[in-house]
Amino acid sequence: MRSIVSMTLAACAIVVVNSPTLAQTPAPAPATPPAQPSAGGTPDAMPFDIPYGVSIGLDRAKQVLAAAEAEAKKRNWKMNIAVVDTNGELVHFARMEGAQIASGPISIGKARTAARFRRESRAFYNAYETGHGYVATLDPTLVASPGGFPLVEGGKVIGAVGCSGGTGDQDAAVCKVGADVVNSATH
Incomplete structure (x- = not known):
């Protein structure tokens, strides 16, 4: 009986040692890191x-805001609308x-981003969407979302308008109408 047990144990040991799940396999070569997106x-x-x-004054800021608000009402969209000066401070x-x-704070952030960086806030959204995470390091108050x-006026940045409350595209549609009050007067 001992020999049967010994032979069984030996057979099991051979099976276990030769098993592919326990056999050591070489580590796979490290994957090539993905190429960084273009800057x-x-x-x-x-x-x-x-x-x-x-910087934009209060009277002109009221005109910008009124145009954006009228567009939002026309579409039955409930919005927060902010107009800021060249420094991104609320007017x-x-x-x-x-x-x-x-x-509310998001609309101010979108306007601040557009004023300080002299471009639509959508540009930063687009950068994030294409893998440019560096945008997050530029400014802690930057809002990378459409709607700023x-x-x-006269070829110079006098401030910015930001809208928030809907989707990014809804925010942008309303804000563009407000921005056109100033921007179309200069073209």
């Missing part, structure tokens, strides 16, 4: 090189009846 190349001209002008703000409370437009 946009080196353009000949400085992008978004719009000089700053005298005029409105939260429409029933608008999402959390979107610079206000350009």
